[in-house]
Amino acid sequence: MTDTVSDNGALCLATLRDTDRDRYLACLMSPEDKRGALAALYAFNAEIARVRDVVREPLPGEIRLQWWRDLLEGTAEGDTGGNPIAAGLLKAVERYRLPRQTLIAMTEARIFDLYxxxxxxxxxxxxxxxxxxxxxxxxxxxxxxxxxxxxxxxxxxxxxxxxxxxxxxxxxxxxxxxxxxxxxxxxxxxxxxxxxxxxxxxxxxxxxxxxxxxxxxxxxxxxxxxxxxxxxxxxxxxxxxxxxxxxxxxxxxxxxxxxxxxxxxxxxxxxxxxxxxxxxxxxx
Known part of the structure; x- marks a missing residue:
């Protein structure tokens, strides 16, 4: 379990280096034992913030954002094991008692970006x-x-x-x-x-x-x-x-x-x- 969490954190950090260099550096300047959770949180933010840039029409963007909402509500289909950002985010939510509704509100706010x-x-x-x-x-x-x-x-x-x-x-x-x-x-x-x-x-x-x-x-x-x-x-x-x-x-x-x-x-x-x-x- 610990190795999986550590691996997810490292993968999130590596992803963040490409998607949000400033927050990647902020992670490196944070306590080492917090970096994995912070990287997962920031990588999640980068994913929902760039939806407009990776879709041509609003509907596919809304579907992507809905998947993240379903994940946070516990109704997403499939295993998150193949998605280190999703797995890392859920671990951070559980470990640090992060309010799921705040994260859901973040995904809903990003719907505005699509239009x-x-x-x-x-x-x-x-x-x-x-x-x-x-x-x-x-x-x-x-x-x-x-x-x-x-x-x-x-x-x-x-x-x-x-x-x-x-x-x-x-x-x-x-x-x-x-x-x-x-x-x-x-x-x-x-x-x-x-x-x-x-x-x-x-x-x-x-x-x-x-x-x-x-x-x-x-x-x-x-x-x-x-x-x-x-x-x-x-x-x-x-x-x-x-x-x-x-x-x-x-x-x-x-x-x-x-x-x-x-x-x-x-x-x-x-x-x-x-x-x-x-x-x-x-x-x-």
């Missing part, structure tokens, strides 16, 4: 981020320390929203290319835009204002996460990926409409160095 419906307002965006990025930080915190996780729940909530917004800004070129938009409609309306005019990409001044407003919202949540109080050293590794949001948000706010064409992502070595520094200082 091109707009996000109506900031509250809806914050809700989406809360069920995805914020929930993932909190779940990872539970793996690291069940006792300390509750104390950092507020920080996890705000840090996750900041991280999700940074991710949206990073993916702006891809999203606009496929006519998908995560900038809330109330932000577009406030800058004199609607969905179609933003996606047309011609009104650079107003598009820049919308991007700056979205980046500002992310920075606002990052500041709220910092003000939520110190995060315990035992659970801080769960926050390491979120420490990469700050430079993305600042660069997007500076570039404005230029974020549609320029990369907001720092080189891998700089992201790694930033996480190491954050781990040492325990600062978002």
């Amino acid at each position: 091109d419906d707009p996000i109506p307002d900031r509250n809806a965006l914050e809700g989406y981020a809360g069920e995805t990025a914020s929930a993932l930080i909190q779940l990872a915190s539970l793996v690291l320390s069940h006792d300390d996780a509750a104390q950092s729940a507020q920080a996890a909530g705000h840090a996750g929203v900041a991280q999700a917004i940074a991710g949206i800004l990073l993916l702006l070129p891809i999203h606009t290319h496929r006519r998908q938009l995560f900038v809330p409609l109330d932000i577009l309306s406030a800058t004199g835009l609607d969905r179609d005019t933003f996606l047309a990409g011609e009104d650079k001044a107003r598009i820049g204002a919308a991007i700056e407003a979205l980046a500002g919202l992310g920075l606002e949540h990052l500041e709220k996460a910092r003000r939520a109080g110190p995060v315990s050293a035992t659970v801080f590794p769960a926050f390491l990926p979120a420490t990469l949001a700050n430079p993305v948000l600042f660069r997007a706010r500076k570039l404005g409409a230029g974020a549609l064409d320029a990369s907001l992502q720092q080189p891998q070595w700089r992201r790694q160095l930033r996480m190491v520094r954050a781990a040492f200082l325990r600062r978002l």
